[in-house]
Amino acid sequence: MGQVKSTTTHVSIKPTTDFDQRFYYCSGERQNVWGYRLGLLVNNAFKVGIGGYYMNASKEVIAGANALSATGTSSYSNHKKLYLGTIYYEPYLLRRQLWELSAVFETGYGRTVNYQLADDTHSMTTYNNLLILPAGAGLSVNFKLPPFFHLQGFRWLGVNLMAGYRTAVYQEDRHYDYDGAYWSVSGAIFLDRLLDDLQQWKKDRAVAKQKKAVELHF
DSSP states (O other): OOOOOOOOOOOOEEEEEEEOOEEEEETTEEEEEEEEEEEEEETTTEEEEEEEEEEEEEEEEEETOOSSOOTTOEEEEEEEEEEEEEEEEEEEEEEOSSEEEEEEEEEEEEEEEEEEEETTTOOEEEEEEEEEEEEEEEEEEEEEOOOGGGOGGGGGEEEEEEEEEEEEEEESOOSSOOOEEEEEEEEEEOHHHHHHHHHHHHHHHHHHHHHHHHHHHO
16 A cells, blocks of 8 residues: 655744834825734735824914914814734745835724813813724735855845835724825834745754864764
């Protein structure tokens, strides 16, 4: 009788992390959104994970101003905050030694917090905390540093560029439009390269110890 060969498939899973500072263009104005992503790199083919994002924007408004003078007018400031938690799926389209291209798909849950503060009394005139369900898609390019001066640590660093579009699948806030295109530029840390270098260092160290033990034996 013939022997049945094993069909087990090795699955490679490595941690990954990304800074994610985005600049959105919504309702004719730019919004700066700070974010961070944590995930897993599966089989060196795609990443899955979670992200967290935060935006804080304010705008001064003068009520009752006329063309000649603002005397006697009242002023207040509009404050707009956005809190988002997302899940993302990022398959690689191309991977090269010093750069890689991937598509980014994400969705999640968030809150929009809007309120007004009167400048003279510093009192809050309006306040709301409303639901938003975002979804987005984009392209991401990573540029990786080579090991300058034979220092492997440079391989773990690089630059990330991203561009895409976010839309609100559902939002309770009807006053502001959160749909818009975005672009992003930030530093990058490649944990997969760091782990690969650590594993190679352990293998080289084990081989060196074994070779030394053989030499001492003889």
